[in-house]
Amino acid sequence: MYHGKQFTLYTHVGGPNGWKVALLLEELGLSYESTYLDFQKNEQKQSPHIDYNPNGRIPTLIDHKNEDFVLWESNAILLYLVDKYDAEKRLTVTDEKEKHVLDQWLFFQASGQGPYFGQYFWFARYHPEKVPSAIERYQKETQRVLGVLDGVLAKSPSGWLVGGKFTIADLSFYTWDRAAISSILKDVEGVDVEKQFPAFWAWHKKTEARDSVKKLTELQAGLRTQTA
């Protein structure tokens, strides 16, 4: 049954990487239908999703205005969307060097932030036994990453990562950083994110104030109460 929207987005109510892509779709004013997969039932590893994405992880995007083009890996999706649909280049950069710096930040987010923050949640919530040293490892790495971002942002004249403005580079970090603040570092002794990483905090809050973020935060909260 075709929903009539330009995109189908396979995603999850909680997963940060899905909301990351949804934020960009909103920012670009693109029409999309979200299918929220049930991880308890392992839907992400079953048909139809696994037929589109053999890795069985969300998000996966289908572009019905481009011959049902299928793409997975959230930051590959971000690049596809801005390159093809951000005609004014509002959320990306055009300078040759800056484009590669933007890619660099996307790869750092995808490899150095997401997976490490994600391992905290695995060991804190899902691992078959409690391993405090593993939990601690990923809490420490979370702080280290926030420190790296803080140091870079403190020196950035615009307070953004690249191009002197908000781009998908900044956007890509937001959903996992939100999880870091609300969960990963919440009860860690002696940690005060706002105080210890002030440039990071200001940058995070500026992103949070965007209309797209407010809209989807509310949407997500509503979905969570439905599925709880």
Added chain:
Amino acid sequence: MSHGKQFTFYTHKMGPNGWKVAFVLEELGLSYESVYLDINGGEHKRPPFTDINPNGRIPALVDHHNGDFAIWESGAIILYLVDKYDTEKRLSVADEKGRYHLIQWLFFQMSGQGPYFGQAFWFMRYHPEKVPSAVERYQKEILRVFSVLDGVLAKAPGGYLVGGKPTVADLSFVPWNNAAMRYALQGLEGVDIPKQYPAFYAWHQKLVEREHVKKLLALQAKFAQEAGL
């Protein structure tokens, strides 16, 4: 420091992500000077390296033919090298859909292979206490990633990930796959990679037989031997 090469390449003698980029530099015939950082001594977490890469991880690349442009994150470096220097598209593709699929595979390698395989090594060798359940988690994930690649490659035109030919998408998986097969699956019973993941294995073997890849893997192995590993 003027070594006369086009690039200064900050890397490590064993670190897989460094060798990943070295493959591409060699395959594209680019001149580079490798600076092997002393990770044990913390050289990567201090200036001058952190002036180039505030995250303090290798590799990082400086292009002296482009105003000393500095870039880090191996996936980003690889895209920079092909976009700027692979004019004949020998290791990349030109069509729009192929390009984004290539980028997709690079992100899968960077987020779904490297970090997970890396955690296996962390818990096997470096974590302050032995946690068999953590080692097992990441070993299982290694096999799951092998099976994902196997399933795709069994159906892929030419037996390569994108465009029916070898590209940087394929090359990017080699170092961590190599490391996983050599070291990280020890202690796992009933594992037979060529039998259980035949398309994956055939693909990996084709890649490691490439002239430049073979040469660099031999160099890496020499360094490992010198380090007593």
